[in-house]
Amino acid sequence: MTVREFARHHPAEAVDVISSEGYAHLTAMRTLALARGQPDELELLDWEITNSSFSVGVWHVLAVTPALEQSPELELAMA
DSSP states (O other): OBHHHHHHHSTTSEEEEEETTEEEEEOHHHHHHHHTTOOOOOGGGGSEEEEEEEETTEEEEEEEOOOOOOOOOOOOOOO
16 A cells, blocks of 8 residues: 555544655645545655554554566577
8 A cells, every 4th residue: 555545544644654765744634635636746655555553643654665667587699
């Protein structure tokens, strides 16, 4: 599940996103806007969630960059 999908499943709840690239706090108003389909330019929204917990009214999620699509194996030709 991506951060964007998570926010849509938990509208009007604050979400702290922690990743190797940094930290972002999505306010309850921002997750509600995402649930309503309003666009957001935050790059972390497309990242995959690896872990989540809820504490004192805030979701805390760990996220990683989306896996790169694997290209087919290259074949070596002998000349």
